[in-house]
Amino acid sequence: MNKISINLNPTIPQLPKTEDKTNINVRYTLISPYVSVHIYWDKKNSELVYEIEEPHLINEEKNLLKILERNLNELINIDVIIDNTPESMIDYLNKTASLLIEELNLKISEDSYRKIFYYLFRDFIGLNEIEPMVKDYFIEDIECNGINTPVYVVHRVYRNMRTNLFYRSIDELSNFVEKLAQRCGKYVSYANPLLDGSLPDGSRVNATYTTDITSRGPTFTIRKFTKIPWTPVQLIGMRTVSPEMLAYFWILLEHKLNVLITGGTASGKTTLLNAIAFFIPPEARVVSIEDTRELNLPRENWLPSVARMSFGAQKIGEVDLFSLLKNSFRQNPDYVIVGEVRGKEAYVLFQGMASGHSSIGTVHADSVDTLIKRLETPPIELSPTLINVLDSVAIMSHAVVNKQQTRKLREVTEIINVDKSGNAVIHTPFLWNPYDDSFYFRREIKAFEKISNRYGTSLENLYKELYIRARLLFEMYRKEIFDFYQTQKIINEYYKNPAAVISAFGLTQ
Numbered sequence: 001m002n003k004i005s006i007n008l009n010p011t012i013p014q015l016p017k018t019e020d021k022t023n024i025n026v027r028y029t030l031i032s033p034y035v036s037v038h039i040y041w042d043k044k045n046s047e048l049v050y051e052i053e054e055p056h057l058i059n060e061e062k063n064l065l066k067i068l069e070r071n072l073n074e075l076i077n078i079d080v081i082i083d084n085t086p087e088s089m090i091d092y093l094n095k096t097a098s099l100l101i102e103e104l105n106l107k108i109s110e111d112s113y114r115k116i117f118y119y120l121f122r123d124f125i126g127l128n129e130i131e132p133m134v135k136d137y138f139i140e141d142i143e144c145n146g147i148n149t150p151v152y153v154v155h156r157v158y159r160n161m162r163t164n165l166f167y168r169s170i171d172e173l174s175n176f177v178e179k180l181a182q183r184c185g186k187y188v189s190y191a192n193p194l195l196d197g198s199l200p201d202g203s204r205v206n207a208t209y210t211t212d213i214t215s216r217g218p219t220f221t222i223r224k225f226t227k228i229p230w231t232p233v234q235l236i237g238m239r240t241v242s243p244e245m246l247a248y249f250w251i252l253l254e255h256k257l258n259v260l261i262t263g264g265t266a267s268g269k270t271t272l273l274n275a276i277a278f279f280i281p282p283e284a285r286v287v288s289i290e291d292t293r294e295l296n297l298p299r300e301n302w303l304p305s306v307a308r309m310s311f312g313a314q315k316i317g318e319v320d321l322f323s324l325l326k327n328s329f330r331q332n333p334d335y336v337i338v339g340e341v342r343g344k345e346a347y348v349l350f351q352g353m354a355s356g357h358s359s360i361g362t363v364h365a366d367s368v369d370t371l372i373k374r375l376e377t378p379p380i381e382l383s384p385t386l387i388n389v390l391d392s393v394a395i396m397s398h399a400v401v402n403k404q405q406t407r408k409l410r411e412v413t414e415i416i417n418v419d420k421s422g423n424a425v426i427h428t429p430f431l432w433n434p435y436d437d438s439f440y441f442r443r444e445i446k447a448f449e450k451i452s453n454r455y456g457t458s459l460e461n462l463y464k465e466l467y468i469r470a471r472l473l474f475e476m477y478r479k480e481i482f483d484f485y486q487t488q489k490i491i492n493e494y495y496k497n498p499a500a501v502i503s504a505f506g507l508t509q
Contacts, residue, residue, distance in 0.1 A: 146216020
């Protein structure tokens with residue numbers, strides 16, 4: 001058989017947005033040239049549908065596929081399949097399948113083999129039926145609630161959708177959860193039916209194994225790791241933030257102020273964290289600490305650290321966030337990023353802020369009051385006065401705008417003072433108004449006063465910078481500069497030669 005070519009990174013399309021979901025009818029490639037997805041309005045059920053379109057096999061081809069799968073199970077070296085590059089894995093599988101076809105004297109046409117090979121690739125190298133969804137850049141979550149119910153996805157643009165994938169048997173779904181556990185380096189069984197782990201690409205997996213735990217049978221949820229996160233400019237296009245908000249964070253990070261991003265589950269905290277990390281000065285050393293790898297920073301001087309789970313009942317080899325964070329301050333970071341603050345590591349983080357290490361992180365809380373209470377009470381138990389080292393809090397939230405689910409940076413709040421009783425004096429320079437879906441900001445920014453006092457920069461210059469950077473970001477959006485690396489290049493150039501960048505975009509100071 002000839003060499004097989006599978007493109008696992010097809011061009012990411014610009015998807016149309018519309019207020020009327022009934023007009024949505026798009027199709028784009030997921031695994032070229034084999035698989036595409038069709039997203040459209042299902043009139044019968046009055047909902048958006050995410051329909052995977054895979055190669056159609058006739059009965060003869062299905063039988064040939066079963067023969068090859070049965071024999072490949074005995075020949076395939078799983079370590080080779082999982083641990084190598086996609087190209088080498090595809091080549092290995094192709095050579096092994098071709099050898100089998102020759103030995104078994106199977107008669108398969110070139111066209112049939114290419115279709116059959118896709119399914120071999122999907123089931124041996126990939127994650128079976130969900131592999132196309134895993135490869136979809138726009139998918140954030142994949143959710144299976146058991147047998148005889150559709151798998152759902154959370155799409156970056158079109159949000160929650162039903163798919164055309166169903167698991168029809170307990171055995172099939174149990175086997176797949178076992179496969180997920182193997183890929184995570186974990187083990188599930190009737191005695192140990194809960195799975196919490198990470199796939200090799202960093203995607204987070206939570207699954208159950210038996211009907212004792214979930215009545216519809218085994219379940220799984222996959223929170224995908226995004227290799228190419230949203231850029232600040234893309235968040236402007238999605239109306240998640242305003243250019244002025246981003247320019248504000250740009251100035252705060254440039255001057256090493258401390259920022260926490262709060263919000264509920266899946267409200268976009270990590271997305272915003274990744275986006276504002278673009279504004280860290282290019283020469284700065286960054287250390288990040290996470291439970292599960294979600295951050296992706298377009299910079300060279302970056303040390304990413306990930307916590308490690310313990311092995312066995314003795315909890316041998318565990319490396320938690322507290323240990324990583326404590327160690328990180330010995331690595332001379334200019335900026336420390338914590339993926340999610342939720343335990344005793346918060347004390348180390350705030351001590352680091354107090355000693356001059358600029359810090360950014362996320363925490364589950366839906367308001368500043370809730371945030372302060374979380375920081376003061378177990379398991380964190382911070383002294384209220386230590387919270388004063390925090391300069392700014394960004395509060396993310398889910399919202400429904402024009403009958404569509406979206407994410408918004410609801411408000412940006414500055415911490416002025418927190419007394420010993422935990423009572424806080426705050427200032428809110430930026431606010432999203434749900435009634436007209438507009439962002440508003442006050443002309444007084446307390447963080448700028450801190451910067452002025454600390455660095456001797458005039459308030460006039462800081463506000464001038466806010467306006468020019470906001471206009472630059474909006475101009476990048478207007479010119480559709482969404483590329484990950486191009487965005488970072490322009491921001492880095494602005495640090496080195498702002499006048500040249502302003503001139504190149506036709507702006508005036």
